Amino acid sequence: MSSDEKQEALFQKWMSPEGVQFKSPEAEKLYKERATRIKNAVQLKKKPDRVPVFLIPSFAPAYYSGLTPREAMYDYEKTNQAWKKFYLDIQPDAHFGAVAPGPGKFFDILDYKLYKWPGHGVPEDTTYQCIEGEYMMADEYDALMQDPTHFFNTVYLPRIFGKLEPFKQLPNLTTFVEIYGTGITFFPYGLPDVQAAFKALLEAGSEALKWMGYFGAFFKEMTELGFPAGQVGYTKAPFDIIADTLRGTRGVMMDMYRQPDKIIAAMDAMLPFWIQKGAIEAKMGGCPIIFIPLHKGADGFMSNEQYKKFYWPYLKKIIVGLVNEGVFPFLWAEGGYNSRLEIIRDLPKGKTAWLFDIVDIEKAKKALDGIACVCGTMPTDLLTVGNPQQAIDHAKKCIDVAGKGGGYIMSNGAFFDNVKWNTLKAIVETVKKYGVYK
Amino acid sequence: MLADYSVQHSLRRETKMAKDLVNTLADLKEQEAVKIVKDRLNAGEDPLKIMGDARKGMEIVGKRFASSEYFIPDLVYSGEILKAVTELVKPKLAKATESKKLGKIVFGTVAGDIHDIGKDIVVFMLDVSGFEVHDLGVDVPTQKFVDKIKETGAPIVGLSGFLALAFDSMKDTVEAIKKAGLRDKVKIMIGGGQITDEIKNYTGADAYGKDAMTGVTLAKKWVGAS
Numbered sequence: 085m086s087s088d089e090k091q092e093a094l095f096q097k098w099m100s101p102e103g104v105q106f107k108s109p110e111a112e113k114l115y116k117e118r119a120t121r122i123k124n125a126v127q128l129k130k131k132p133d134r135v136p137v138f139l140i141p142s143f144a145p146a147y148y149s150g151l152t153p154r155e156a157m158y159d160y161e162k163t164n165q166a167w168k169k170f171y172l173d174i175q176p177d178a179h180f181g182a183v184a185p186g187p188g189k190f191f192d193i194l195d196y197k198l199y200k201w202p203g204h205g206v207p208e209d210t211t212y213q214c215i216e217g218e219y220m221m222a223d224e225y226d227a228l229m230q231d232p233t234h235f236f237n238t239v240y241l242p243r244i245f246g247k248l249e250p251f252k253q254l255p256n257l258t259t260f261v262e263i264y265g266t267g268i269t270f271f272p273y274g275l276p277d278v279q280a281a282f283k284a285l286l287e288a289g290s291e292a293l294k295w296m297g298y299f300g301a302f303f304k305e306m307t308e309l310g311f312p313a314g315q316v317g318y319t320k321a322p323f324d325i326i327a328d329t330l331r332g333t334r335g336v337m338m339d340m341y342r343q344p345d346k347i348i349a350a351m352d353a354m355l356p357f358w359i360q361k362g363a364i365e366a367k368m369g370g371c372p373i374i375f376i377p378l379h380k381g382a383d384g385f386m387s388n389e390q391y392k393k394f395y396w397p398y399l400k401k402i403i404v405g406l407v408n409e410g411v412f413p414f415l416w417a418e419g420g421y422n423s424r425l426e427i428i429r430d431l432p433k434g435k436t437a438w439l440f441d442i443v444d445i446e447k448a449k450k451a452l453d454g455i456a457c458v459c460g461t462m463p464t465d466l467l468t469v470g471n472p473q474q475a476i477d478h479a480k481k482c483i484d485v486a487g488k489g490g491g492y493i494m495s496n497g498a499f500f501d502n503v504k505w506n507t508l509k510a511i512v513e514t515v516k517k518y519g520v521y522k
Numbered sequence: 523m524l525a526d527y528s529v530q531h532s533l534r535r536e537t538k539m540a541k542d543l544v545n546t547l548a549d550l551k552e553q554e555a556v557k558i559v560k561d562r563l564n565a566g567e568d569p570l571k572i573m574g575d576a577r578k579g580m581e582i583v584g585k586r587f588a589s590s591e592y593f594i595p596d597l598v599y600s601g602e603i604l605k606a607v608t609e610l611v612k613p614k615l616a617k618a619t620e621s622k623k624l625g626k627i628v629f630g631t632v633a634g635d636i637h638d639i640g641k642d643i644v645v646f647m648l649d650v651s652g653f654e655v656h657d658l659g660v661d662v663p664t665q666k667f668v669d670k671i672k673e674t675g676a677p678i679v680g681l682s683g684f685l686a687l688a689f690d691s692m693k694d695t696v697e698a699i700k701k702a703g704l705r706d707k708v709k710i711m712i713g714g715g716q717i718t719d720e721i722k723n724y725t726g727a728d729a730y731g732k733d734a735m736t737g738v739t740l741a742k743k744w745v746g747a748s
Contacts (some may be wrong), residue, residue, distance in 0.1 A: 134554050200636065206634065206636070207634065208683075210634050210687055211685065211687065213635070213637070213685070214638070215637050216638070216639065333598075333639050334598060334639070336600060337594070337595040337598045337599060338598075338602060339600075340595050341550065341552070341595075341599050342552075384593055384594055384733065385593065385594050385595070386593050386594070386595055387591075387592075387593045387596075390593070390595065419715060463716075463718070464686050464716045465689075465716060465717075465718045465720040465724075466690055466720070468686050468721075469689065469721065469724045470718060470720070498686075498716065500686065501686055501687065502686075502687075503686075
């Protein structure tokens, strides 16, 4: 199959999900309308009946139902109920899973060190936060590139999970093909601390499986209620893979000067894994749309020259790799992106959507018109402190400017937590009334 | 005649090396900058002069950042070079040579937020611009800001925050400063990824800076140094 045929097949599977018993004929009708609306908006082939509206929350549904983020990470049933209520009450055009960043217990079991989360380093009523650090050292690029899997298993994971520290001793099994040397290769699996680490991993795996049960049930129920999934998985820009939680922001900025070639080679080494991740998740989830959150290429985080050297070529490789697999990349440019708009125009047409956080929407539309679907941009300050009238005015402006001719989805620009619900609802209602194409 | 010539020659050489340090630092040439500093220290030069040149180099870095020629990686890297230079020079500096500061600033990431990269960059730029910055770190309780303002008598407070929850923490901090009777004694600036004029009004701060150099400009304005 060509990449277009692959994509169409994935879209068809998503639009007519197999084995689903819709709760009512109305729900089935809504599902089809919503899925068609989104497909038309992102593919740029047809003008949709109206502008679609997405709400992509962080802990917002928990706050909306009076749950703490702590509860949302640990009580999977309560989470599902809260997320369902949020989507049913506000009625956006897609759901994004009850993906509170659980399972909390998994992180407890393995002593996760990369993040603080509610009740574990930060208060129970606030969101998770990443702990910046160098989890891969400046002199470890070669080890990463030579064998990324072995590096992750024996260096990276032991650093970010306290309980997996004994994995440092694990052998590289790609050197085992004979009868001789068996004991020498496999004895680390007999060491008491390694065995304890495996026991912890098995226990954590059981918790992850339990969580997946709830996660899957939520997807199923939301589909039956008439909400298509807005995405089913994620992958990352190669630079962010290295910069976010391997080398850390500071570390990678030093490397940009001291060992730029290593960053580039490492990104190439990581590419196949992350293309494959997106393709697998799209197929598994029965939806072609895969998120790619973008971090360190935001305005100010580097110059355009640096963006063109370190960021864009490898992000483009991920995008093209996914598109070849029939995946529809949904890029989420967190932070500002005004300075990159001209650069990102260099894309296959109608194959991506770009969700902007802080951008001049007029410029974004102009730059990407006919190239990619523009999404956004309900700003965080408006959602948090703005009144409904400001929200209505803002939504109308976005629709007038970016909605012209289709190829636009109204959405929040950054993950949101505890916001003004009336303001949020006013935006959704405005899109439904004002965003109809005539 | 000969002696004169040699003095002049050495003066010329010193001026050239001074200019070299300013420029190599401004151009972010780490190894060259470190080598020049080592050479100048070995030649017995006044370490204060070397630090003065390093500061001039950093001023150029700041200007280039303000004019969008440099970006965050360049700023962070310049900080790393300055750190290396300072480590070389510091042991040779006599105590009591602290240069005169433009003014005191109390700075921190507000309660509930642990983000430090943005804050560190602003603190660093304020520091190299000549301010005495009291950095309280991250997740700073409101009372700690109040106590530090009282202790230092700083006329400027900087509140940093990346998360939306920081909006309320900033508001609470401004309130606490007000309650302590210090509001009319300090100017308060806020900053962070999602901060806008709207949020400035919400928190009751005096101004917001969209980046590090805006913060420096604000601080200079407030102490009457611009």
